Amino acid sequence: MVKENLGKVAEGEFEPLIIAYCCNWCSYAGADLAGTSRFEYPTNIRIIRIMCTGRMDSTLVLEALRMGADGVLIAGCHPGDCHYQKGNFMMEKRFDYLKKAVKNIGIEPERVRLEWVSASEGGKWAALVREMAEEIKQLGPSPFRLRSIPKKTDAAIDAFKSQRLRWVVGRSQIKVEIEEQKYRQTVDLIMQVEIERHMITLALKEKGPLTAEELSQITGLQPNKTMQHLIALRRDGIVIEAGEKNNQYLYQLV
């Protein structure tokens, strides 16, 4: 199907494919109501039922984008209406970071949306799909469909799977001991660092052993930054020296 759609891109009849993760209690029911009320909307959306937006691991969105989705919609209950009390709030918090990551990997942030649609809002659902499909049509196909997927994407997915990033994001759901603004900045920084480090480990996995200079060329990171990451990765027991080349050390994964 993707191929079919890609074919159509060339002919200028781009039909976006949008994945919608809908919570069972509100938004999935809202989409059902749109059906029973016969509210028409474009065919671009594919719904995946989940129990609660609280369940949405950020990697589920990043993976979908990586696989070429033109857009991802996460739809849940309105604040205060969550069937599980606060799942939607947790998603909302997570979403801040997720959106930054999306931008970071070179995807227009507008392609990813978090919306509240209640079980009685069939009309809102239809309008939302209409609006999102139109917006993404304007943006064009996902950049990942047209050119090869940057390694940064895989690195971002890995970063969101890493204990370090997950822990700091997870903590923010409960209680932040320090000033919130500062905490957010720290999480942003950790996200950035983890993505970069995972770019390095991915490169080493594929092509290692490599020198810092080679890594810097592959990842596009500044040489000094690359070196800093290598030092940290070395500390964490993830990389180790593996000989020399052109008067530089070669690094490989442990």
Added chain:
Amino acid sequence: MEKAVMVIGGGVAGMQASLDLANRGFKVYLVERNPSIGGRMAQLDKTFPTMDCSMCILAPKMIECSHHPNVQLLTYSEIKEVKGSVGNFKVKVLKKPRYVDEKKCTGCGICSENCPTEAPNEFDESIGVRKAIYMLFPQAVPRVAVIDKESCVECGLCDKVCPAGAVNRGQQPEEVELDVGAIVVATGFDMFDPSGIPQYGYGRFKNVITAMELERLLCASGPTGGHLIRPSEGKIPRHLAFIQCVGSRDRRDWINHPYCSSICCKYAVKDAVLIKEHKTDSRVTIFYIDMRAFGRGFQEFVNRAKSEFGIEFIRSNPGEISEDPKTNNLAISFEDPITRTVQNISFDLVVLCPALVPSKGMPELAKTLGMELDNYGFVKSQDSVRKPLDTTVPGIFCCGYCLGPKTGDIPDSITQGSATAARVSEVLAEEGAS
């Protein structure tokens, strides 16, 4: 051991009462006059105002009834005798012969395919035909064929082709005796025959049909596969009219249904919208006296019917319909509410919305049960405010449209079905305690 309960009538109200009672732990005998449970709701295409497909939401309930370990279905059966009182009723049920062994029949339908004899299909309001050996409708529960002896010519072909050897043309009526603690009456309604109002030409003019006939014509599993046609020659009707209150709110003594039937305004608007959805260039006009769109979500639905679907509403009670013998088109003459003059508009198809009336067997059943009926022949409540679901006989309760138009629609029927289950539980709990 919990007492058993008998539910008479397998429509949506009776099914709800049965399931709630069965889930509450009572043994339930669900007695249905027809060969299948399902009732009127099974005949409908869509339900208002959510436009749920009626069979789609009903079928799971029907199947639940047939599979529930506490529910015993007695279809094609009638109540013959009731003795005793609350806590201890003795009921004789007559199981009419199906001429097909219920235990052997698999519902494969081979008999019907081969049967050479046809009869009007009553489930499709006699628009189409069925065979003499048949199943009431495709989703029938139980899935067991039945032979209609009136049209059967005893050719014996069904017997020959049945792979299960289920045909038993010598089957005899069977009498079953049951002990039950309480009885729930849920026998539903019939529809007023509009030929009682000769000015509308029903029965004389081919393109004047009833709302129930329309439901069958709109329904995908109906005689036309959901394609709306004019009975006169099969053309697609483009200009349709609905006439409300045909026999309802009518005091004339040969009609005598002074009540409002409660559902006609709502289903007419629904059908009008369905027609517009099917063929967007149709014109649909509804003639009405008062637009009684009460009930949840319905006023909003009427607003949409007007603004979004362009349904026309004319507040007038038409005096007469006449037919153009050449085209079979129909002219409705009515007093224009604005100009106060008599107007004529020509239509391709006219749908009459007849009064809902007590079901045919009601007086006899009431006599058997010893319960009173109200002025119009519906079941009389012990107290229409305080005990609306208690009949005049202790231990006999009532739900659904057999109570008359106080049961406005499907949710009302279901609510009442559940409520009678509560009443039965209460009364039998008291009986058990004393």
Added chain:
Amino acid sequence: MEQEPRIGVFICSCGTNIGGVVNVPEVTEYAKTIPHVIHADHNLYTCSEAGLTAIKESIKEHNLNRVVVASCTPRTHEPLFRAACREASLNPYLFEMANIREHVSWVHPHDPEKATRKAKDIVRMAVAKAALLEPQTEPEVEVKGSSLVIGAGVAGLTAALSMASQGFKVYLIEKEKELGGIARRLYKLYPTLADSSEVVGPLTKDVESHENIEVMTSASLKDISGYVGNFNAVLTGPEGDKEVDVGTVIVAAGSSNYTPPKGLYEYGVHDHVITQGELDEKLKKGEIGEPERIVMIQCVGARKGEIRPSALEAFPKSDTAELLRKILKARKEEGWPYCSRICCMNAIKNAILIKEKSPKTDVVVLFGDLRVYKEYEDFYRKARDLEVRFIRHIEEVRPEITRTPDGKLQVMAYDALAGLEVKFPADWVVLSTPLIPSKDEIMLGRMLKIPIATDGFLMEAHLKLRPVDTNVDGVFIAGTVSGPKDVSESIVSGEAAAARASILMGNGKVRTDAITAVVDEDLCIGCGLCEEICPYGAPRIEDGKSKIREILCRGCGSCAAECPKRAITMRHYGDNQLLAQVKALLVPQSHEGGLT
């Protein structure tokens, strides 16, 4: 996976509901080409007995170990198909549904080609998930034999009494000092014209004297936690807080009477402009006397839907500009979109009461539609026999209040029958206002997580089929919390809610969804984040590892989304199962094999 997936796909035409838009045979043929699909077929109605039998037989015949049904929404039909699987000895959690009706044919009726393609996508996605499904066992939960009824109007009283007489313990709380709700303040009830107290009195007495019912007045629900069978509610009243454990909850908190804004029809300005409810009270106290004329105006604040300018055409004899001004004014009149169902009968009832006491009083009822449904037509007839005047004004043009030259109240309206403006000097003007959602009801809805419908009332689980059930297992609704009802209808809904709750309590146990969290102990580092995140206290760190108590877990999956070690997965909604759907959609050629 122990066994290679063998998937059967059943595609439903749903009459023409799906088949009229989606090319069902084409989708069926397509389904046969999807990896792991052993068998694919289509039916007119898969949910019919025949369709279910076909599924069961195919499971046996083709030795299927997974089933996909492409039809309508799982929210209504999943239980049915799961039961069919169970009957064919297939674990019900090895079933997956593809919604090609609500999400395809009903929303894309004019684009069959794209709709068919979308249906294929959805089927492929469902198959991909099905291939990864695993059998699950549903935990069984105990249901306490006690119920909390919130609100002691006729619906709540009836529900409480019904459950109590079936032997269940009932806690009944009422926010006011006295029991009886709205009905207590009513004078006479239609159509019997019985005193409201004749209904409310005995009900209240029976409730108060019942040994199984504990009544708390001037009380409200402060907090509630738990789940079906095991709710813990904190009730707060004049004597402080009280905690109760109940198996079920019935919300019967009622609704409010709409109060017109000050100035609307001079309400709140002129003291002889009152609402129908206030008239009730005045009739009870005998304060109306024998006036010359009373004018009632229906639908004040109700049915404020769309207004058609075409209504203008109805009044060729009137000044069009003036009419337009009035229509615009009516459009701005605040109010609720729905019909309040009971106001017509209420007006007729009060008109009859006035006429019976004072036959000389001219009672005029101004209405758009008179919705005297049911057999209340007789009641309407009685009013007309008593010479109550019913005058239809066109819906779009509301009546207006003016003054007579000598300063008396006067109502001006457009008589639809005469096509003329009519004027009625009036001693009293009575406004029929709708029942509207109350603040309490909305607060309770929020607290209990019952969705609120667009009309502002609590939403039932299914508008047609489950009128007293809610989305929340074990919580039911009765009376006017789900929209206007009269006394008799409220009583019936109270009985119905009691029946539904009693089933749960009578059985004493209920199976809950198997969708719960599972911890991979090898990955878990015992950080305790899950423990802190979970709203239900399901995870607990024991011996340095997180242990999920299945009974408490409601399956939201927040812990899985946040677990730093990704050690928690959700049953039936695992990352792999969700991503398999994404992948099946976007990368169908590599349908098999894991993700890279």
